[in-house]
Amino acid sequence: AQSVTQPDIHITVSEGASLELRCNYSYGATPYLFWYVQSPGQGLQLLLKYFSGDTLVQGIKGFEAEFKRSQSSFNLRKPSVHWSDAAEYFCAVGARGGGADGLTFGKGTHLIIQP
């Protein structure tokens, strides 16, 4: 069965500092990988996704993520965070093709931005 682990429940970063959120997955083949962001009381907004090709993926709001097959990781990075980045971040894995199994999400990392 597929699974996603986000080891950090909370992360506190100073505004302007760099950010890295960790994600490890377990899947039998090369999956689709996603990062979503959720603000309080809101739905999920897609930041970026990896399907194939270049393992460094660029997303919205200045985020990027790197797929490392050997480490089963898909870590999210941002060089300089803004106070508006404070939110919950979810990593997710999905099956390739027209899979009807939905996405498997991690438990999320709560990002706190210090002024």
Place this chain on the structure above:
Amino acid sequence: ETGVTQSPTHLIKTRGQQVTLRCSSQSGHNTVSWYQQALGQGPQFIFQYYREEENGRGNFPPRFSGLQFPNYSSELNVNALELDDSALYLCASSVDRGPSRYTFGSGTRLTVV
């Protein structure tokens, strides 16, 4: 694009009751999926409908059921509500059969007392 709209935004039900949550998808989005997000957790896949038929289901009991209509709207029905059903319920629609291009709604917050 009008996005994905869910209603109601909040509701409170009593244990044992039944509830219907609604989702209105974008035109052309033949796939709709429902997720349950308990407090402090990531979303969990309930089931998926493609062209009005359920074609995928997560680890949820049969008292969770759904419908998808030709006008791109859908429903999630939960019977015999339990306290643990309290959660944010998210609807996601897509033009694809899989989850690669989801658009999520803002969710319905269900509280069971």
